[in-house]
Amino acid sequence: MPAMEARLPGILADIEELVRCESPSAVLAAVAASAELVAAVGERHLGTTPELIVLDGRSHLRWRFGAGPARVLVLAHHDTVWPLGSLETHPFSVKDGVLRGPGCFDMKAGLVLALHALAELGVPGGVTLLVTGDEELGSPSSRELIESEAAGCSAALVLEASADGGALKTARKGVSLYQVRAVGRAAHAGLEPERGVNATLELAHQVLTVSALADAGRGTTVTPTALSSGTVSNTVPATGVFAVDARMWDPVEQLRVHAAMSSLLPVVPDAVLQVTGGPNRPPLPASSSAGLFDVAVKLADRLGLPPLASAEVGGASDGNFTAGVGTPTLDGLGAVGGGAHADHEHVLVDALPGRAALLAALIDELLRGTDDA
The missing domain is CATH 3.30.70.360 (Alpha-Beta Plaits)
Known part of the structure; x- marks a missing residue:
């Protein structure tokens, strides 16, 4: 936790940088510009450039760490539902412990948490970080990419925003x-x-x-x-x-x-x-996340974080695809806040270090478990 507390100013600066680069899913040039920025921010933290994958004109990024096969897939997206010009009506701000801006909660803050968690772990081998650019459209170009990256992994960790109160999303329709x-x-x-x-x-x-x-x-x-x-x-x-x-x-x-x-x-x-x-x-069944959720609960307690809750939600994510190919999947590991797609979209600043620490601990625990196996 102290390490992630020390990272908080950098986390906030990175979220601001990504939020200020508007990336509505349907505007291909904007998504391409966002991918370029995410690649640059990621290279700063991870020390390596990602592979740019353009499918049907949509820009996706993939970092693969280590020489062996991936064991853990960390999954995020950088596109948003907000049209160009939204920063004029919903400017980025941090006030009284609340961060606001279009796409901050869904899910640019979660993407930043993934970068900092992996950096804190020293970019561990066996992890793939996949950042897609069309999730808000239903992932028409990236679905096969997501499924192929998830196949054979021991876990997929999805950085979508949390449910109410920071609950992890353990089932999706x-x-x-x-x-x-x-x-x-x-x-x-x-x-x-x-x-x-x-x-x-x-x-x-x-x-x-x-x-x-x-x-x-x-x-x-x-x-x-x-x-x-x-x-x-x-x-x-x-x-x-x-x-x-x-x-x-x-x-x-x-x-x-x-x-x-x-x-x-x-x-x-x-x-x-x-x-x-x-x-x-496809549905993401609770059975797909049960084991990972139990691990996360124990790690949260070890880190001194508030007890973790779980939620079953009607909204879908790319985690549905990873669960659909049989990969255990835990979703909602991103920011705590609310208002996805709405005028009151926001992120709670004081929860960010804990979420980053939990993600890092979860990745580390999963890698250790596969090593022991």
Whole structure:
């Protein structure tokens, strides 16, 4: 702990540097600039440059330490949901022990903690640090990279922000994403609406059908979200589309929802229905994190940190992918604070040294365990 307390000014300076480099996922040039900065900050602490991996125009970074195979994967991302210009309305600040700024909690502070933990350990062999640039989009380009890096590791440690009160995230719902598109036929809404095939009416039927796929008893949510249809108010809409966000604890439920979504049939005569999408992330089950959480609890006690709590959350992360390939995964090891994606996003400064110390101790313990094996 004293070592990490001494690192706190540097941790804060690094978080500020990364937060001030805005990196919205969809702006490729901004993500590339952020990757360049993360590489420079990482080289300062780790003494080596990362491998830049560009997939579909998106910039990811990988540090591999030691000559042998990776045993521990440390996973972070540097993209955010915040659009360019957010610093003007949500400026970086540290006041009364609270750090604020776009993307600070989700998850640039966690990325900085990873850099300092590895530096404090002397860049231990057997660790891979992977920093992706498209997590907030669902990791479309980095999924295979994440899964390949996680395969065969004894553990994946994910630096996403903590749950409330600093709880580690020991289970996450799986996510499936869909688009339901209706194709009809345009007609004048006043003169001859009967000649049209109303896409809005078709979507209305489908929204109700899709909503009914939810199962509260199993914790499955199926939520129609963004919807658009038609062009002008006096024309029977010829096309329309809505998005669906489905989340579930159970992979069997994910299959059930997918089968039902894939079997949707049009209701309005002559309408055509097109359903695209499917499972995006598998569930991260509590069984995947149980052993690692027990280790973390013991280490937190040894370090004199507050008792660790666990949380099961509906949000997904790249930890879903690592658990999906069978790698034990512990998530939510990043900053303590709140307000991810929201105006009140913030990080609690006094918790940062403890989180860095816990991560370092966890990596060290896992490496020792694999050495003993």
